[in-house]
Amino acid sequence: MKRMTIAAAALAALAAAAPAHSTNAYPTKPVTLVVPSAPAGSTDIVARLVGEQLQAALGQPVVVDNKPGASGNIGTEAVARAAPDGYTLLLQYSGYHVGNPALFPQIRWKPSSFVPVALVMRAPHVIAINGKLPATSIAELVTYGKSNGKGLFYASSGNGSIQHIAGEMLARQTRVPMTHVPYKGAGPVVTDLISGQVDMFITTPPSVIGHVQAGKIKALAYAGPKRHPSMPNVPTTAEAGLPGYEVESWFALFAPANTPPAIVERLSQEVKKIVASDTYRKKIEEQGAFAAYMGPQELGKFVDQELASWSRVVKTSNIRAD
Numbered sequence: 439m440k441r442m443t444i445a446a447a448a449l450a451a452l453a454a455a456a457p458a459h460s461t462n463a464y465p466t467k468p469v470t471l472v473v474p475s476a477p478a479g480s481t482d483i484v485a486r487l488v489g490e491q492l493q494a495a496l497g498q499p500v501v502v503d504n505k506p507g508a509s510g511n512i513g514t515e516a517v518a519r520a521a522p523d524g525y526t527l528l529l530q531y532s533g534y535h536v537g538n539p540a541l542f543p544q545i546r547w548k549p550s551s552f553v554p555v556a557l558v559m560r561a562p563h564v565i566a567i568n569g570k571l572p573a574t575s576i577a578e579l580v581t582y583g584k585s586n587g588k589g590l591f592y593a594s595s596g597n598g599s600i601q602h603i604a605g606e607m608l609a610r611q612t613r614v615p616m617t618h619v620p621y622k623g624a625g626p627v628v629t630d631l632i633s634g635q636v637d638m639f640i641t642t643p644p645s646v647i648g649h650v651q652a653g654k655i656k657a658l659a660y661a662g663p664k665r666h667p668s669m670p671n672v673p674t675t676a677e678a679g680l681p682g683y684e685v686e687s688w689f690a691l692f693a694p695a696n697t698p699p700a701i702v703e704r705l706s707q708e709v710k711k712i713v714a715s716d717t718y719r720k721k722i723e724e725q726g727a728f729a730a731y732m733g734p735q736e737l738g739k740f741v742d743q744e745l746a747s748w749s750r751v752v753k754t755s756n757i758r759a760d
Contacts, residue, residue: 464701468499470526474513474534475595476506476623480642480727484559484689485529487721488712495708502529506622509596509759510534511545518551522694524701528552532688532744533600540749541598541759549745552692554737555702556709561642561727562662563604563685564672568634569654576658576678579638580612589615592638593627596620597759603748604640604661604685606757611683631655642687643669643726660726661685668726688730688744690737706733 469492473485485502493500505513514534520526530552539548565576573579583590592608594601597620609616619636621627624645631639631646632654639646640661647668649655659678660666675683691709693702712718713731722729732740751757 462700464524464704465496465498467525468501469496469524471500471502472513472517472526472528473502473504474506474510474528475504475531476621476625477504478628478645479595479624480561480644480687480725481529481531481689482623482625483644483725484722484727487718488529488558488691488709491712491715491718492705492708495711504623509538509542509598509620511538511542511547514538515545515547517692517694518547520694522696522698524693524697524705526694527555527705528692529558530690530692531595531599532690533595533598533603535690535692536741536744536748537598537600537603537752539745540752541757549741551695553695553697553702554732554734554741555691555693556706556713556734557688557690557730557732557737557740558709558713559689559722559727560730561644561687561689561725562660562666563600563640563687564643564646564650564657564669564726565608565638565640565659565661565675565678566631566646566650567638567656567658568631568636569656570634571637571656573658574656576612576675576680579658580614583612583614583616589617590637591617591619592640593619593621593631593636594639595624595627595641596622598752598757600685600687600748601639601641603751603755603757605638606755607683607685607751608640608680610755611680628655640685647724647726666723666726668724690732690741702734 489500517528592605659675719729
C-alpha cells in the first residue's frame with residue numbers, strides 16, 4: 439500500500455509539473471504568424487521583419503501565413519479560434535483591430551478574443567497618387583478632382599480599414615467627390631495605383647515608399663505632425679494645406695485569449711529586443727515608419743483607448759462597411 443501511495447504521489451507531481459515544463463520549453467515546434475491581408479502590404483512587411491528575428495530568438499521556424507479577405511476578418515478570426523498555446527499568433531493592423539468591431543457588428547471575433555503581446559510599429563499615413571496624375575500638391579489634386587467630371591477613385595485594403603476612413607475624412611475636408619474601391623490588402627492596391635486603375639491610396643509608407651522613390655507613385659503629403667527623415671521633401675498634411683488632418687496606423691502582435699502568461703511574456707520580451715535593435719529600427723525607418731514598443735499591459739490599455747476613439751470616428755462620420 440505504501441509503495442502504491444508513493445507511486446501515486448509521484449505521478450501526481452509529474453502531472454502537475456508537466457504544463458509548467460511544456461511552457462518553459464516553449465517553443466518546441468514552428469510558430470505560425472498570421473497576417474490578415476495580402477502579401478507586400480505594410481502588415482506583411484513588418485511581419486516578415488519581426489518574424490525573421492523572432493525565429494532566431496526562439497530557435498524555431500516562424501512561418502508567415504497570409505490570410506486576406508473580408509477586410510481582415512478571415513485571418514483575424516482564424517487566430518481567435520486557434521489553440522491558445524503560443525503556436526498561432528496574429529500580426530495585426532490597427533484598422534482591422536479597432537475599426538472592424540464598429541463597422542461589422544456580426545463579426546465572429548472581438549478584441550477580447552486576443553491577449554496583447556507587443557506593439558512593433560507606428561506609421562502615419564502618406565497621401566499617395568498615381569504617378570501620371572496632373573498634380574504635384576494637395577491643392578492641385580483638389581482642383582483636378584473637382585474639375586475632371588468624375589472625382590477621384592481612392593483605394594483601401596478593405597472596407598472599414600483606416601485607409602477607407604482616411605479617404606472619407608479627406609473627401610469631407612476637401613469637398614472633392616470620391617469613390618471608394620476596396621481591395622483585399624495593400625499589395626494589390628499598389629499594383630493598380632501604379633497602372634492607373636485607381637487615383638489615390640492613403641496608406642502607411644512601407645507599402646509605397648519604394649515606388650515613390652522610383653517615381654511610379656507621387657507622395658503628396660505625410661499625415662503626421664512632422665516630416666519623416668526618409669521622405670524629407672514630402673510635406674506634412676498641415677504644411678500641404680490640410681490642417682488637423684492626421685492619420686496614423688499601428689501594428690502589433692497578439693495571441694489567442696487564454697494563452698499562458700509565461701508564453702506571452704517570453705514573446706513580448708523577445709519582441710522588445712527586436713524593436714530596440716538597430717537593424718530593425720533602421721529597416722522600419724527606411725520604410726517611412728517608426729519602430730515602437732509597448733508591452734502587454736500598456737498595449738491592452740492603448741487598444742481600449744483606440745477602440746473607443748475609432749468607434750466615435752466611424753459613428754460621427756457615418757462610415758459604413760458597404
